[in-house]
Amino acid sequence: MTGAREAVLGRVRERLARSPDDETRARRDIAERLAGQRRGTQPARIDRDRAGLETLFVEKAEAVDATVAVVKKAQDVPEAVAGYLRERNLPAEAAIAPHAALDTMPWQGSALSLSRRAARGEDAVGIAYAFAGIAETGTLMLASGPDSPATLNFLPPTHIVVLHETDLVGGYEDAWQLLRDAGRGRGLDLPRTVNLITGTSRTGDIEQTLQKGVHGPKRLHIVMVRDGS
Amino acid sequence: MERSARAFTHNAHKALADDVLQDNLVKLKGNFLVRRERARDSLPEFDVLRDEAKAIKDHTLAHLDLYLEAFEAQVTATGGQVHWARDAAEARAIVLEICRAEGARTVTKGKSMIAEEIALNPYLEAHGIEPVETDLGEYIIQLANEPPSHIIAPAIHKNRQQVAELFADNHAHLDGRLLDDIDDMLADARKVLRERFLKADIGITGANFMVAETGQTIIVTNEGNGDLTQLLPRVHIALASIEKAVPSLEDVTTILRVLARSATGQEMASYTTFSAGGRRDGETDGPEAFHVVIVDNGRSAMLGSEVQDMLRCIRCGCCLNACPVYGKLGGHVYGTTYSGPMGSVLSPSLFGIDEMHHLPNASTLCGRCEDVCPMRIPIPRMLRYWRERETERGLAPSTARWGLNLWSAFASRPTLYRRLMRIGVGVLGRLGRRHGGFANLPLAGGWTRAREMPAPEGQTFQDRWQRGERP
Numbered sequence: 080m081t082g083a084r085e086a087v088l089g090r091v092r093e094r095l096a097r098s099p100d101d102e103t104r105a106r107r108d109i110a111e112r113l114a115g116q117r118r119g120t121q122p123a124r125i126d127r128d129r130a131g132l133e134t135l136f137v138e139k140a141e142a143v144d145a146t147v148a149v150v151k152k153a154q155d156v157p158e159a160v161a162g163y164l165r166e167r168n169l170p171a172e173a174a175i176a177p178h179a180a181l182d183t184m185p186w187q188g189s190a191l192s193l194s195r196r197a198a199r200g201e202d203a204v205g206i207a208y209a210f211a212g213i214a215e216t217g218t219l220m221l222a223s224g225p226d227s228p229a230t231l232n233f234l235p236p237t238h239i240v241v242l243h244e245t246d247l248v249g250g251y252e253d254a255w256q257l258l259r260d261a262g263r264g265r266g267l268d269l270p271r272t273v274n275l276i277t278g279t280s281r282t283g284d285i286e287q288t289l290q291k292g293v294h295g296p297k298r299l300h301i302v303m304v305r306d307g308s
Numbered sequence: 309m310e311r312s313a314r315a316f317t318h319n320a321h322k323a324l325a326d327d328v329l330q331d332n333l334v335k336l337k338g339n340f341l342v343r344r345e346r347a348r349d350s351l352p353e354f355d356v357l358r359d360e361a362k363a364i365k366d367h368t369l370a371h372l373d374l375y376l377e378a379f380e381a382q383v384t385a386t387g388g389q390v391h392w393a394r395d396a397a398e399a400r401a402i403v404l405e406i407c408r409a410e411g412a413r414t415v416t417k418g419k420s421m422i423a424e425e426i427a428l429n430p431y432l433e434a435h436g437i438e439p440v441e442t443d444l445g446e447y448i449i450q451l452a453n454e455p456p457s458h459i460i461a462p463a464i465h466k467n468r469q470q471v472a473e474l475f476a477d478n479h480a481h482l483d484g485r486l487l488d489d490i491d492d493m494l495a496d497a498r499k500v501l502r503e504r505f506l507k508a509d510i511g512i513t514g515a516n517f518m519v520a521e522t523g524q525t526i527i528v529t530n531e532g533n534g535d536l537t538q539l540l541p542r543v544h545i546a547l548a549s550i551e552k553a554v555p556s557l558e559d560v561t562t563i564l565r566v567l568a569r570s571a572t573g574q575e576m577a578s579y580t581t582f583s584a585g586g587r588r589d590g591e592t593d594g595p596e597a598f599h600v601v602i603v604d605n606g607r608s609a610m611l612g613s614e615v616q617d618m619l620r621c622i623r624c625g626c627c628l629n630a631c632p633v634y635g636k637l638g639g640h641v642y643g644t645t646y647s648g649p650m651g652s653v654l655s656p657s658l659f660g661i662d663e664m665h666h667l668p669n670a671s672t673l674c675g676r677c678e679d680v681c682p683m684r685i686p687i688p689r690m691l692r693y694w695r696e697r698e699t700e701r702g703l704a705p706s707t708a709r710w711g712l713n714l715w716s717a718f719a720s721r722p723t724l725y726r727r728l729m730r731i732g733v734g735v736l737g738r739l740g741r742r743h744g745g746f747a748n749l750p751l752a753g754g755w756t757r758a759r760e761m762p763a764p765e766g767q768t769f770q771d772r773w774q775r776g777e778r779p
């Protein structure tokens with residue numbers, strides 16, 4: 080549709096009718112705004128220390144039907160995952176993100192059968208690694224990449240996410256800052272997908288009755304690791 | 309659907325007489341509004357955030373050309389492709405062209421109001437491409453061959469029996485069997501749609517926002533269907549109207565804080581997904597190509613006009629839930645894509661007052677929509693603006709009083725009257741008290757008067773209507 084771009088932008092400009100002076104100011108203002116990472120009001124509820132944030136995160140995540148297990152060190156993660164699946168009679172088989180932080184965990188001892196890959200339609204369990212946790216609303220931030228396939232977050236009915244407590248932040252803005260600090264907040268470095276996940280898949284489409292797991296996961300289990308390793 | 313005032317009045321009567329619809333609407337109001345109040349109360353900053361959200365959108369609209377250009381540059385830099393469409397026909401043609409270039413036979417669709425607005429599904433079907441809605445509510449109404457009746461609860465007008473019948477008629481494996489349990493219906497829909505997700509060539513979603521800073525489109529959903537729609541097929545097409553632009557991640561964060569709370573009373577929707585470009589080197593999932601279609605379709609003309617403020621709308625649906633007219637009639641009577649208070653302003657603005665002149669009258673101007681709107685959109689002011697334009701053009705100005713006549717229709721029907729009383733003293737009563745009295749309640753005079761109001765004298769609205777009297 081050649082010409083459509085100019086036509087739409089032209090119409091917008093015509094309606095806004097900025098004077099040449101306004102135009103110069105406008106361009107400067109938006110350049111600043113786009114570079115400035117100007118924050119709005121953040122909820123006072125995130126004003127707390129690390130232990131406070133952990134409490135808030137767990138409380139908020141549980142309020143949206145996620146379950147949270149806290150383990151002391153990365154070495155404890157495989158057993159925590161296996162235990163979770165065992166207790167609920169879920170299959171001991173999972174697709175797992177081929178992520179370096181997960182690779183170093185002792186999965187061999189856990190009697191789980193794991194495939195390091197993206198999820199497929201038939202997978203019962205997906206294990207992913209969170210880029211950050213946001214205490215404000217108990218939200219997980221997952222950043223897609225070769226080591227973090229996004230299908231793990233949506234296809235398997237049971238979604239297990241490993242989160243390091245050191246990646247826990249207060250508000251969403253702090254999470255964006257982490258992403259930028261990691262060099263992943265701009266241009267091609269930006270992950271193809273950033274998923275903010277707050278609880279399980281749900282719908283109220285039939286008679287306003289809340290139902291879980293309509294297309295995405297029915298269960299969301301978060302394993303939080305305390306040692307920062 | 310016939311877009312005339314006469315059709316509106318006719319539809320309104322049908323809606324009032326539809327017991328199933330009336331029951332469903334009562335539930336809708338109770339659920340969403342009460343949860344919204346709770347969510348608001350648990351965030352002391354809620355009203356400050358509304359002001360900030362409004363300011364962000366006002367700023368963006370005042371620089372819309374620049375933000376759209378910045379967005380386009382970032383999409384391109386992250387490996388995506390931007391297309392521009394002046395109107396619905398261009399938008400449809402762009403989508404079809406992409407589908408053809410990919411040899412697509414089936415597309416899955418996440419819920420998108422702009423796709424409804426441009427009537428994308430019938431167009432794709434007419435060109436041999438099968439669109440499958442994947443949001444459960446949208447899927448249900450697609451089976452029923454109906455338009456959505458609510459922005460965020462598109463199938464709110466259907467009950468479980470009706471859904472069971474639709475599934476029985478359309479899912480061959482059921483062999484005509486009626487499922488009576490909602491859980492079973494859900495499992496059935498999940499199974500059917502899972503296959504469609506995995507088979508689709510292209511996924512089409514809307515976009516709640518376009519982030520100029522990063523070139524990301526954002527979808528906000530609860531089911532996860534939007535994510536599967538954009539994640540599994542080879543190609544992702546995001547449709548977004550021009551006013552969806554926001555400057556930065558920080559700005560959109562402020563708006564997200566009021567969105568889900570206003571829509572469903574959640575603090576945050578289950579899934580808020582930011583997408584930029586196609587599959588990267590080394591990635592093993594995600595679409596290979598990412599297209600954004602930026603659609604104007606009448607919005608640029610709203611800039612700098614009396615109805616510019618409507619462009620701040622984030623489609624939370626809260627004004628529908630708060631509206632006494634929507635609450636009695638549902639969304640279908642409006643006869644356009646956008647229903648309720650926001651639709652009564654937006655539809656005339658986009659499609660012209662000549663065709664849409666009945667809509668600005670579908671309001672009691674009680675102001676409750678503005679009270680709850682997270683973007684502080686002065687809906688009643690703009691409704692009055694459209695009513696004035698209507699009068700100027702001599703377009704059946706007297707229909708402006710139809711609300712009053714509708715009242716006599718309520719009052720003359722015992723069942724409806726009782727229901728009205730129930731809502732009046734129940735949910736809305738509670739909300740009213742929290743707002744410091746009935747004064748700012750919808751139909752305030754009406755509700756309170758209704759309590760001692762005797763049975764209406766003489767003839768019903770229909771009697772008079774049938775005699776040829778016009779309100």
Ligand code: SF4
Binds near residue numbers: 570
């Ligand atoms: S007008 Fe306001 S309340 Fe209504 S849908 Fe738009 S943002 Fe929500």
